[in-house]
Amino acid sequence: MIRNPILPGFNPDPSFCRVGEDYYIATSTFEWYPGVQIHHSRDLVTWTLVARPLNRAGLLDMRGNPDSCGVWAPSLSHADGRFWLVYTDVKRLDGAFKDAHNYITTCETIDGRWSDPWYVNSSGFDPSLFHDTDGRKWFVNMQWNHRGNGTGGNPAHASFDGILLQEWSPNRGLSGEITNIWPGTDRGLTEAPHLFRRDGWYYLTTAEGGTGYDHAVSMARARDIRGAYETHPNLHLMTASNDPDHPIQRTGHGQYVETPDGQVYHTFLMGRPIPGADGTGRFCPLGRETGIERCVWGEDGWLYLEGGGLLPREEVPGLAEAQPASPAASEHVFDGDSLPMEFQWLRTPEHERIFRLGDGALTLIGRESIGSWFEQALVARRQEHHVYEAETEVAFGPETYQQGAGLTTYYNRHKFHALVVTDEPGEGRALRVLSCPGDWPDAALTQFPDLARLAPGPVRLRVEIDRAVQRFSWAQGDGDWQRIGPDLDASVISDEGGRGEHGSFTGAFVGMLAYDTSGRAREARFTRFAYRPR
Template structure:
C-alpha cells in the first residue's frame, strides 16, 4: 500500500509529472533556499529528494521577501525531451497586493543545471504550463484582483479573479489573447490551475476554498482549451471539509497523472492536525504535506476517487506492491563540502555570507537577528514526525548579549523557540531561551528562563524533544547527563495555525542551527553534527 502522506513535513502544492517510467513531484518552498523541492519515485510508494533547481542568484533571490512569500506552487512538466519548471516568486503577502512574478526555466535532466529564468508575467500566482498534443504550449495562472469586494468575477472572493490562459512560445513568449477561462465555483479562492487532455476533453483542476480546512480539488472540463468549462457533477474531486474527524485534513491542490501501468493517480496537499497543549484546537506542525490517491474514470468521462466520495484514504493501493520505508534516525556529521540534502536556509543565494563547511564542522557566521527577512544564519531541516528529538553540538565564544548561537525549532520570525549560548553582563557565557509565540505584528520575544544559566568554557551539546504539542530543551557538556533547561514549551505555536491562524502562514516546522550577531562583528559558531531522531 501507499501510505499518506507520501512526502511528510512541509511539502505543499504537489505538481505531479511522469517521464517514461519515472515519476516526479515538485513542491513549494516559499522563503527557504534553494527553491522548489523535486522528488523522484519509480513505484509511487517511496520518494527521494533529487533536486532543488532554483539554486543560484539568477534563478532566485528572496532577500527581503516576507515570511510565507517566495516560491509558491511550482509546476513541473516533461515535454520535447526537457523538463519545464514554472514558478512564482511572491514579494508581498499582506495587504491588497501580492506582487507575484512568474518564470520558466528548463533542463534536460531534473538534477542538472537549469537555464536562466524567462519572466512570463506578474498578473497572479500559481502558474502552470500545458503542452498540447498539437505542439502548442499554454500558460495559466490565477489572476489577482486588488480592488476589493464586489469587483471580481467570483462573487465570494473577488481577489481570486479567475484563471487566465494565454498561448506561450519558447522564443516569442506570450502570444495571442488572454482569456479568463474559469471564474471558479461558489467555494471561491480559485487557484492552482492544471490542464490535461483525454478523449477530446480538456480537464481543468484547480484548488479552491483556501489552503485551510475548507480546501478542495475542483474539476471542470471543456471541448476547447479556452472554454467554456463545465463543473464536475460533484464540483470537487477531493475535499474533507465535511469530515472534521478524518485523519487527513485541508486536502486540495494537486495534479493528475496516468501511469505507465495504466492506473490513474492524483496528488493533493494535506495536513494532519493535532490538539494544542490544553487538548483543544487544531494545529498542523508538519505544515501542508503531500498525499496521493488512486482514481477511476466513470462512464460519464469524469474522474472519481477509486474509493468513492471525496475523502482520500490513508492507505492507497500501489501499482507495484512495494513496502513503504520505515522512519530511521538521521545522524549527520559535517565532514564534507556540501550540506546534507535535507537542510535548507532562508532567502539568500550568497551562502558564503552565512555559512561554510570545512575542518569537520558547519560554521554559521553571525549576521542579522533570528527574525530577519534579509540575511540570517539559520540552517535547518523539516520536522517530519509528530514526535522526535534533535541534537547538535556548538562551539561559540560570545562577548556580548548581541551574539548568540544554538538549537532552534522554527516556523518564521513570529513563531520559534531557541536554546542559545550567549554572553550576559555580570554572568559571562550563559544559556538562554528565546521564544516568539505567534505575536503579530510586533513579534515580541519572551524569555522562558528566570535567569540565564552560566556555562563553562568548551563545546555545548544541545537537544530538543518534541512530543506533539509540547517540547523540552536539554543541554550537557563533556559527555555528561542530559539536563532539562527551562519549562515545557508550546510546540503547537510552531505550526500553520499558530499565531494568526490557518490562512496567515504556509510553510511548516523546522529544527536546526542558528547564529546571530547584531553587533555587526560576524562572530562565527561551529557545529559538529546534527541528529534527527523520529519517534512517531
C-alpha cells in the same frame, strides 16, 4: 500499499509529472533556499529528494521577501526532451496587492543546471504550462484582483478573479488573446490551475477554498481549450471539509497523472492536525504535506476517487509490492564539503555569507537577528514526525549579549523557540531560552529568566517534541543532560500558530542558528546534528 502522506513534513502544492516509468513531484519551498523540492519514485511508495533547481541568484533571490512569500506552487512538466518548471516568486503577502512574478526554466535532466529563466508575467500566482498535442504551449494562471476584499490573513473570494489562459513560446513569450476560462465554483479562492487532455476533452483541475480546512480539488472540462468549461457534477474531486474527524484534512491542490498501463493517480496537499497543548483545538506542525489518491474514470467521462466520495484514503493501492520505509534517525557529522540534502537556509543565494563547510564543522557566520528577512544564519531541516528529538553540538565564544548561537524550532519571525549560547552581563557565557510564541503583529520576544552558566568548551543542545509540548536540555563533556526553561507550547510552531489559518503557509523546521547584531560576524562551529523520530 501507498501510505499517506508520501512526502511528510512541509511539502505543499505537489505538481505531479511522469517521464516513462519515472515519477516526479515538485513542491513549494516559499522563503527556504534553494527553491523547489523535486522528489523521484518508480513505485509511488518510496520517494527520494533528487533536486532543488532554483539554486543561484539568476534563478531566485528572496532577500527581503516577507515570511510565507517566495516560491509558491511550482509546476513541473516534460516535453520536447526536457523538463519545464514554472514557478512564482511572491514579494508581498499582506495588503490588497500581491507582487507575484512568474518564471519558466528548463533542463534536460532533473538534477542538472537549469536554464536562466524566462520572465512570463505577474498577473497572479500558481501558474502552470500545458503542452498540447499540436506542439503549442499554453500558460494558465489565476488572476489576482487587488480591488477585491482579499487582504492579509483572511482572503475573500472577490480577489480570486478566475483562471487566465494565453499562448506562450520560448521565442515569443506570451502572445495572442488572454481568455478568462473559468471562474471556479461557489467555494471560491480558485487557484493552482492544471490542464490535461483526454478523449477529446480539456480537463482543468484547480485548488479552491483556501489552504485551510475548506480546501478542495475542483474540476471542469471543455471541448475547446478556451472553453466554455462545465463544472464537475460533484463540483470537487476531493475535499475533507465535510468530515472534521477524518485524519487527513486540508485536502486540495494537486495534479493528475496516468501510468503507462492506464492507472490513474492524483496528488494533493494535506494536513494531519493534532490537539493543542490543552487538548483542544487543532494544529498542523508538519505544515501541508503531500498525499496521493488512486482515481477512476466514470462512464460520464468525469474523474472520481477510486474509493468513492470525496475523502482521500490513508492507504492507497500502489503499482508494485513495495513497503514504505520505517521512520529512521538522521545523523550527520559535518566532515564534508557540501550540506546534507535535507537542510535548507533562508532567502539568500549568497550562502557563503551565512555558512561554510570544512575543517570538520558547519560554521555559521552570525549576521542579522532571528527572523530577519535578509541575511539570517539559520540552517535547518523539516519536522517530519509529531514526536521526535533533535540534538547538536556547538563551539561558540560570544563577547556580548548581541551574539548568540544554538538550536531552534522555527516557523517564521514571530513563531520560534530557541536555546542559545550567549554572553550575559555579569554572568559570562551562558545558555538562555528565547521564544516568540506566535505574537502578532508585534513579534514580541520572550526571554526566560533561567540561565545555565557554561564551562569552557563545546556545548551539547537537545530539543524534545512530544506533539504540543517542547522541552530544551543541555550538557557539556561527559555530563548528564540537564533541563533548561519551562515546557513550551509546540503548537505555536505551526500553520495555525500566531495569526492563524491563512496567515502563513510553510511548516515547522528544527536546526542551527547564529546571530550577531553587533555587526562583528561572530562565528559558531557546529560539528554534528541528529534528528530522531520517537
